[in-house]
Amino acid sequence: MIDPVPSLFNTPIIRKTMEKHTLNNILFYDSGIGGVSVLRLAQRTLPKENFIYYGDSKNAPYGERSADEVCRLVLENVAGLVARLCPKAIVIACNTATSAAIGELRSRYPNLIVIGMEPALKPAVKAYPGGNIAVLATPITIREEKFRTLCGQYYNEANIIPIECAGLMDFAERGEFNSPELQTYLNIKLDGALCGGLSAVVLGCTHYAFLAEAISQAAREAEIFDGGDGTVRELVKRLTEKDLFVSEGTGSVAFLNSLNDEEKNEQAKKLCFE
Numbered sequence: 001m002i003d004p005v006p007s008l009f010n011t012p013i014i015r016k017t018m019e020k021h022t023l024n025n026i027l028f029y030d031s032g033i034g035g036v037s038v039l040r041l042a043q044r045t046l047p048k049e050n051f052i053y054y055g056d057s058k059n060a061p062y063g064e065r066s067a068d069e070v071c072r073l074v075l076e077n078v079a080g081l082v083a084r085l086c087p088k089a090i091v092i093a094c095n096t097a098t099s100a101a102i103g104e105l106r107s108r109y110p111n112l113i114v115i116g117m118e119p120a121l122k123p124a125v126k127a128y129p130g131g132n133i134a135v136l137a138t139p140i141t142i143r144e145e146k147f148r149t150l151c152g153q154y155y156n157e158a159n160i161i162p163i164e165c166a167g168l169m170d171f172a173e174r175g176e177f178n179s180p181e182l183q184t185y186l187n188i189k190l191d192g193a194l195c196g197g198l199s200a201v202v203l204g205c206t207h208y209a210f211l212a213e214a215i216s217q218a219a220r221e222a223e224i225f226d227g228g229d230g231t232v233r234e235l236v237k238r239l240t241e242k243d244l245f246v247s248e249g250t251g252s253v254a255f256l257n258s259l260n261d262e263e264k265n266e267q268a269k270k271l272c273f274e
Helices: 008-009 013-019 036-045 067-085 094-110 121-127 140-143 145-153 166-172 180-194 206-218 230-241 260-272
Strands: 026-032 050-055 089-092 113-115 132-137 158-164 199-204 223-226 252-257
Touching: 013 036, 026 036, 026 067, 036 050, 036 089, 036 206, 036 230, 036 260, 050 067, 050 199, 050 260, 067 089, 067 094, 067 140, 067 145, 089 094, 089 166, 094 113, 094 145, 094 158, 121 199, 121 223, 132 140, 132 180, 140 145, 140 158, 158 180, 166 180, 166 199, 180 206, 199 206, 206 223, 230 260, 252 260
Parallel strands: 026 050, 026 089, 050 252, 089 113, 132 158, 132 199, 199 223
Antiparallel strands: none
């Protein structure tokens, strides 16, 4: 088993965080900074909780790797993180990682709360029955059985248009949230879907939440649906069921990244608290 950059756990700040929050933290995992879009919702909903965020930017983008490769990376990294951080819950804040590894993670950690991401297709279809609904996602997410099963549930209720967006998450990783290059990329991707009139766009990658303004512009104001809210609601539900809430004190958020790059951690921190 490969440790997720052991030196990450040797900094004074992280050692202090680990000592303070062992057995009472919630681990967020993503391929980079995308999952921060879900973390910030969770932190605002549960301000007394202690969160530790891990971004595997060293191996990003996940969406252009094979499903087996992504599964291996997630299992190896999570194994090292669980051994050191002893979380009470794990949120896989990455649609691609969820598609590739969530089943195996739940099997390996039956005593932990393990929550994944799912594109917000259900609320989009409910809001626009019979409408044209585009789903932007990574190539892996769209190819995986989990996504096809989800789309199959609403096949007769709306016209669902999956759109593979290889490279889109890279704009978010670079902090390029509304550049001319991004707008050109989105215009090309959404051109075909717009021909019949687009009712809604479902964001099938957590990175895309940071690009929502540019996506909305390219989609000509079609409503944007993001799965982050549903994931946080599920986290609250599961913590409630197991009576695992922190009831007093002030929570904290610590950031780790497989690049061991403080600039990446500062970027994530800024996005979380902006």
